[in-house]
Amino acid sequence: MLIRRARLADVVFLPVLERSAAQAFQDIAGLEWVVSHEVMPEAEHEEAVRTGLSWSALRDGEPIGFAVAAEHEDGLHLLELSVAHEAQGHGAGTRLVEAVIAAARERGKVSVTLTTFLDLRFNERFYRKLGFVRLTAAGMPERLRDCLAHEVALGLPGERRCAMRLVL
Template sequence: MARVYDVRPAGPADLPLLAAIESAADALVTDLLACDPALFDATPGERRDADPGFLLVVDRPVVGFAQVLEEEGTAHLQQLCVHPEHGRLGRGTALVEACCAQAAVRGYDALTLTTFRDVSFNRPFYERLGFVVLDQPGGVLARHLRDEAAYDAVSPRVAMRRAW
């Protein structure tokens, strides 16, 4: 039986905890790719909460979060982080599914994202959840890839989309 997690909109008490969760999750990537941790800069939860879109968290106290940006008629999964001490148990999946459901309720027909192509807990994880790689992304998605070009120096990035 699949575990059920408490996925909910982020509240004011959750926001100060998000940057530490992001830093801990980023350490998994920097260790795996043997790259400079300075390449990753955790964003304060308060700043994420101010962006257009929505911010979901999992568990109490919060151990993971997902940020979806709403921009130019799209819903884009900007960040998904679960603290490594709580990872690989379904919380990330629960967050992604909740993001898809919330995006659908808000009238979107898909959720997009960008991620590392060759990191096992990135592209393959999203493929298992129904996302497909887009060979020629345009618009907002192409801009996200351009904005993240510095990451290509350590591992190629891909754009992905899940439609419903």
């Protein structure tokens, strides 16, 4: 498996990978709709590639996953991590998150943040194994509170969401 910075030529594959990754939600009560939810537009992927904040995972030269981050003054925020459904559970997600963490360090950042589901093994528990810590409301930066509120406005169940941070 190869993890590298995404290229503009990769962008056409990334929405397909995100839709495939969403298949993991098809049997989760109350979250089945995620399978048909909108994915990140190609224009956003292109911008992330141009700013060096997008990574691709390839197996035998074929894209199987990606990560996209956004830069904030003190850290990177993981916007999206998607691994094709049939490729999940084989380390691509871990390696992609490690690439985001390495990029944060290279840019002199002090943390990596994200939002995720609390109760799914491939979400909060996955990130916890990588060193991320769930933030309490009192310890949460306003931008993460705003991010969670935006997700609720999009239809995600707020009681099942959390924000997490890895201090570098």
